Amino acid sequence: MDDIICKVCGLETESVSHLFYRCPRAKLVWKLSTLRLDGEEVGHGQWDRWWRSKMENWSSLSEEHSMKNMAAFLCWQIWKARNAWVFEQKCYENPIKWQAPPVDVLKVNTDASFCKVLCEAGGGMVLRDHRGKVLRLASFFFQRVSNPLVAEGLVLRKIVDQVIRWGYSHIVFEIDTEVIVKAAMLDGSASLLLRPLVEDIHEWLHHHPDFDLVYTPRAENEVAHAVVAYALQEKNIYLWDNNFTDFVLHKTSLDVIFDSN
Numbered sequence: 448m449d450d451i452i453c454k455v456c457g458l459e460t461e462s463v464s465h466l467f468y469r470c471p472r473a474k475l476v477w478k479l480s481t482l483r484l485d486g487e488e489v490g491h492g493q494w495d496r497w498w499r500s501k502m503e504n505w506s507s508l509s510e511e512h513s514m515k516n517m518a519a520f521l522c523w524q525i526w527k528a529r530n531a532w533v534f535e536q537k538c539y540e541n542p543i544k545w546q547a548p549p550v551d552v553l554k555v556n557t558d559a560s561f562c563k564v565l566c567e568a569g570g571g572m573v574l575r576d577h578r579g580k581v582l583r584l585a586s587f588f589f590q591r592v593s594n595p596l597v598a599e600g601l602v603l604r605k606i607v608d609q610v611i612r613w614g615y616s617h618i619v620f621e622i623d624t625e626v627i628v629k630a631a632m633l634d635g636s637a638s639l640l641l642r643p644l645v646e647d648i649h650e651w652l653h654h655h656p657d658f659d660l661v662y663t664p665r666a667e668n669e670v671a672h673a674v675v676a677y678a679l680q681e682k683n684i685y686l687w688d689n690n691f692t693d694f695v696l697h698k699t700s701l702d703v704i705f706d707s708n
């Protein structure tokens with residue numbers, strides 16, 4: 448009897464309907480995904496009927512293709528997460544990866560990558576609100592970069608500059624490289640090459656007291672990571688304010704959010 452109860456939530460028999468639709472974990476995935484399918488709508492009645500009606504509804508929309516893609520992608524992720532939990536006991540306990548900022552505060556997550564062979568660096572950022580909605584995305588590309596820390600400094604300076612240009616206020620910049628955060632506080636640790644970069648960052652933050660730079664260890668950051676890979680591949684700068692490409696939207700849904708309010 449035990450083996451047919453859902454191993455993720457332990458609440459019901461693990462039917463297809465439960466796994467993809469009624470299980471609390473699955474409902475959370477649908478809700479927090481870019482499809483924004485809320486609790487009221489998801490999890491009632493039969494899965495196959497719901498799925499058919501969704502497919503029909505989306506068929507009339509211009510974003511039909513990307514919505515259907517996303518729905519299929521989410522099913523695949525739910526199935527993979529379930530298997531990781533059942534067969535490998537891989538941490539399905541805590542799906543919290545990305546923590547939402549308080550209401551009226553926006554959060555920037557960043558990522559930087561350095562290619563030693565080509566002396567190139569890529570940077571990426573994603574700006575989200577307290578609901579996890581993506582407001583802006585940007586990717587940056589730099590050449591003739593001497594080392595990984597300088598790459599981090601270049602990327603962070605560019606990102607702070609870009610956020611100021613966009614005119615946003617009340618921003619938390621979440622950085623997963625502690626060295627850069629400390630250097631930007633001008634703790635004296637910055638190398639000669641890094642110093643002018645962190646001095647700029649420090650000054651801009653000084654003029655924007657509503658900006659906060661925080662170090663967050665291992666902040667899971669699929670979106671910024673994907674954007675960096677894109678920057679390095681395309682060797683160019685991209686700024687998005689809407690029409691986020693499919694691959695980026697898929698990644699946003701992976702950064703499962705936790706509402707801190």
Ligand SMILES: [Zn+2]
Binds near residue numbers: 454457470471
């Ligand atoms: Zn369940």
